[in-house]
Amino acid sequence: MEAKPIVTCHGDQTIFSSLHPTLVQTLPKETTEWRRSYGRPPKTVHIEASFVPYDEDILPKETDKTLVSRPYFHVFWVDAEQKGQESWTALLQRLRNLLLQAYNRHLSKYEENMRLMRERRNEPGWGFIQFFLIQEELAFMFEMLGLYDDAMIQYDELDALFSQFVITKVSGTAVPWLTNNFLECKSWAGISLQKAINRDRRDQIKDNKASLIEFRNYLFSRQCALLFLLGKPSEVSRRAMEFLYNTVLEVIKLKISVIPGALDCWSFVSALEVLQTCEKYEDLYNPELFYLYRATLWDHARKKLYSLGELCGLMPEDDVQPRSEQLTMVLDLTSGMGIAEENDAVNVNNQPRPRDKLREALSSKDSFQKIYLELLEQAMGTFKHIGRYRCARLITKDLALFYMRMGHPEKAENYLSEAVKSYHQEGWSQLSEGTRLDLARCQDKLKNKHKYPFTALYIASSSTLPEADRRKYLERLYEEAKNSTETSPLKASPLITVEEMSFTKPEVYINHVVEVELKIKNKGPCDVSCDQICLSFTQVKSSQNTKPVVSRQASDTSLTENVANCRPISKPTANMIPLQENIEGSLKSPVLCGVSCFQSKDLLRRVDSAGSKTITKQPAVKKEDYALCISGQDIILKPGENVIVLSKKIEKVGVFRTNQFWVKIGNLDLIKTLDVQTSFTSSYHQPLCQINPTCRDKLIMGIENEVELSIENSNLNLETGQQLEVVTSSDLQVKTSDGSRFLTIDESTKDKSLKFNFTLYHDIIESESIDFMIKIACDRFPQPLLTGVTFVSPLLASHKVHTANKRKYLQIALEGHSDSSFTLQDPTASTTNKDVEFICLSKPDQKWNVYKSQRVSYLWELKCNTESVMSLPVFFHVNYICSLEQKQRTFSYTCQIDNFRTQYHVRVTVTPQGENKHCQMSVLSCMKIEVTSMYSNYTEDRVLYRVDDDSFWAVSGKSAGLLNIANGHGSIEIDVMAITAGHLPLPRVTLCQYKENTEIVKQESVDSEPPPSPLPQKTVQDNLLPFQQGQVYYASIAKQVHVYPNSINSHMEAVIDNKLTDVKI
DSSP, X not given: OOOOOEEEEEEOHHHHHHHHHHHHHXXXXXXXXXXXXXXXXXXXXXXXXXXXXXXXXXXXXXXXXXXXXSEEEEEEEOOOOOOSXXXXXXXXXXXXXXXXXXXXXXXXXXXXXXXXXXXXXXXXXXXXXXXXXXXXXXXXXXXXXXXXXXXXXXXXXXXXXXXXXXXXXXXXXXOTTSOTTTTOOSOOOOOOOSSSSOHHHHHHHHTTOOOHHXXXXXXXXXHHHHHHHTTOHHHHHHHHHHHHHHHHHHHHHTTOOOOTTHHHHHHHHHHHHHHHHHTTOOOSSOHHHHXXXXXXXXXXXXXXXXXXXXXXXXXXXXXXXXXXXXXXXXXXXXXXXXXXXXXXXXXXXXXXXXXXXXXXXXXXXXXXXXXXXHHHHHHXXXXXXXXXXXXXHXXXXXXXXXXXXXXXXXXXXXXXXXHHHHHHHTTOHHHHHHHHHHHHHHHHHHTOTTHHHHHHHHHHTOSSSXXXXXXXXXXXXXXXXXXXXXXXXXXXXXXEEEEEEEESOSEEETTSEEEEEEEEXXXXXXXXXXXXXXXXXXXXXXXXXXXXXXXXXXXXXXXXXXXXXXXXXXXXXXXXXXXXXXXXXXXXXXXXXXXXXXXXXXXXXXXXXXXXXXXXXXXXXXXXXXXXXXXXXXXXXXXXXXXXEEEEEXXXXXXXXXXXXXXXXXXXXXXXXXXXXXXXXXXXXXXXXXXXXXXXXXXXXXXXEEEEEEEEOSSOOOOTTOEXXXXXXXXSXXXXXXXXXXXXOOGGGOSSEEEEEXXXXXXXXSSSEEEEEEEEEOTTOSSOEEEEEEEEOSEEEEEEEEEETTEEEEEEEEEEOSSSOEEEEEEEEEOSOTTEEEEEOSOTTOOEEEOBTOEEEEEEEEEEXXXXXXEEEEEEEEEEEETTXXXXXXXXXXXXXXXXXXXXXXXXXXXXOTTOSSEEBXXXXXXXXXXXXXXXXXXXXEEEEEEOOOSSEEEESOSEEXXXXXXXXXXXXXXXXXXXXXXXXOOOEEEEEOOTTOOOOOXXXXXXSOXXXXXXXXXXXXXXXXXXXXXXXXXXXXXXXXXXXXXXXSEEEEEETTEEEEEEO
8 A cells, every 4th residue: 555654753864864765665574473452363464654754734633533644653863873783673673563552552442433433323423434434444554564354354344334224224214324415326337446446436435425336336346456465366256246236236225216227337347347357367276266256247247238239229130220219328328437547448458448348339239249249258168168068058048049139040059959958958847948939930930841840849749838839839830741742750759659558469360450559648739630650560580589568658758869068967857946935124115035945956956067078969760661560540639648549460470579659640750769669479370290100119210211291280271282391401311102302282181180101211320319300391381390200220330359469350249229120141341451451250141130139240350461550440331121121221330440459468477486386375476577569660668567456466565667668578577475375366467658747656665676667756647548458468367376375274265266265174
């Protein structure tokens, strides 16, 4: 502030002049703690003062109520003290403390007087203006000290006190100081925030020459100046809206006479003044709120300008021009805005001042249109910038209506459509339907034949719009449908919905009538005459599931298209909102009145922030295929629910599911794709079809089987000459009487059941039985008849290879598997390998009769000329004649012999040890294992041997190990002990192939002699690979050794005929 407390000086002026500049600059640099009275918390302040020579004229008078520009302290200069830093600091601190003491003394007395004056506010002769100036002086003092919060409190108290006086005046109580001059309004100049203190306006208030609007302008300007000093520009924007609304309300309640449009001019100029001033500041703490309040001010200024445009005839319609009285009104309004002050032509951003912008907007229709659109875009863009898309969409509706007045419906259509969807998704049905009327008028001007019927359909079905509007648009819709030459497909759900649908008989037979009952709701205001109502259905594949027979359809009145940044609410909002009236004062002279809603939190909750920013377009209405449909003609649907029954004769078999609902009114197609689909089944009785052998119980492979086909002709109307086709797989042969696959119906078979004879043949395969599915097809059958047959094999073949040292023998056995007799003869066995010869050891000309469970074996010796044959394919053939057909056929059997050559010869001997001449029981004997390779090309090889567990012998030492085969021979000796006496079979030894990664478990042994080959410490027995049958010949498998008892007892155990027997001696 320019005004500062005064410190008078006297004494040596030379000393004072030399210290004055330094004192003025240094005194406010450091802060001082100010301990205030009345227990208020201390504050840290900067002390400033004006040092002037003492003069009696500047001493305050008793009536002087100033605080800032008055003497507080007197200094008499005699001599300079020491100019050291410490002494200088002490002097400054002393001055600050003395000044604060002086402030405290004056402020305490000043505040006490001010409180006493406030308490006398209801006494006659009390004046608010005088009290205002006194308390404002206290605010100046706090502002000078840098205590902006305390200064702000003073203005807030004055604001509240003035508002209370206005309420008192409105309630009927006399307020003498509210003079006629205060209640007159000759100027509506907006608020000015270019200066921190408007001295001219304060002088007007001091002289009781300010009107209510001028007083409010000054008071709010001071509040804004302090808020800017506090760094709270968002609070300025927030208070600005309250200031604008409250001031206009006070003017109205106090019945202050103003010309029409004056308050709109004042509100517009004041809002722009706040906005332009706030542009110089940034709110780092609440940026979102800062922009929100600014966007609200932009929107408020836009609305006020729109009201002025309506009042002054500046709307953009071509056929509307300002009248003479409206032009005069413009001159009156511009004259009441005041004149430009000094340096008030443009602001810091080189933008025109608000009053100049308003004058420009009121000068012509083009200027008004330009500025209005600028304000609208500014407000809408700011709301979108902070994510308040709902507020932005509210503005877009006004923009669309303005475009309509401009004659540009093509620009308005998208805005109106988006507004309708937004209101609908948020549950505001009345707003949605009201906006839909504007959208219909817009589309009507555009002559949009595709979108207009859709909008008119929604209007006709609305439950919130007046019935007159609904009938009007429904009648226009009928006219368009009758006069139009193009078919217009629309969604039926706004006007007509399918509530329930059910089939009277969900299962019907072919060529019968199916009936469906529909419960249809007409949402229109009057009857709807339908030329045709159709229900389409499609045939369902067998793999698809069908829906329940009875279903309830969703009304589907909601829009399926999403709106950007808007999430539909989970619970629809009620059209009627419960409100409660609030009145202060009497009903005849109310002070304040309003309404409140208990559900405001639910109804006004935010949903914008979680909305999606993408728009999903509504799919186009498409009419499906109605080749299969149930329809009715000339049906009248009355308002509300209607029940109709549609019927149709079904000529196809299958499962059919409802697909789409279609109502035809002239060239208007109302279509609804059913969300919940129902189904019905059309079927026929499947005749019983069987194929049975005529001579036996089962069908036999390898012979022709006479069979009988029987068909139960319960619901088939087959005529003479029609043919049935027997369809089988390619390996099953069918032969009818004419040698084909077709069976012809003659007069003798035209009966309830049909019977045909033919033959079936299938070759013998290496399986006990095989199943076949046979189809009987006919043009009159909705689907082929199916039946199954089973063939059994008459002969089962098996083979086995026998070994006698190097010699090999092949045995092939045939076993009867049917009740019929088969005669076998001429067996042959061959191979593709020329190095192998088959020598038959059976009688080649002998015939064998085989019955069920009987077996015939054939034996061949295999001679091989080389050792390189490892795998040998064998082809066996034998001729057979069945007793049922007496026709010779050939039975074939193929097998594979792998590794049939003898690879190793194993011989085992057991001999007594030491001087013993015979093997004795419980005495160690020596068992020798000799392995000889049967191949002539010897190679170094190793095999695994294992002595099997035996009840006659016990192994002393290792029972398994590795054996090296060098030069075609290898041997090993193992200690064994006979457990019993007698002729014992030799211990059984098994030979296995050696694998490099095989590990052998270390056997526990008492034998200290080293093994013939080093053994691994561990083994995994699962890794042992045994030889195939015939690769190892065990020469000692049937030999025995005589074991004597070691002592003679009266009783002993002996082995006789390989059996352990108790023998008495």
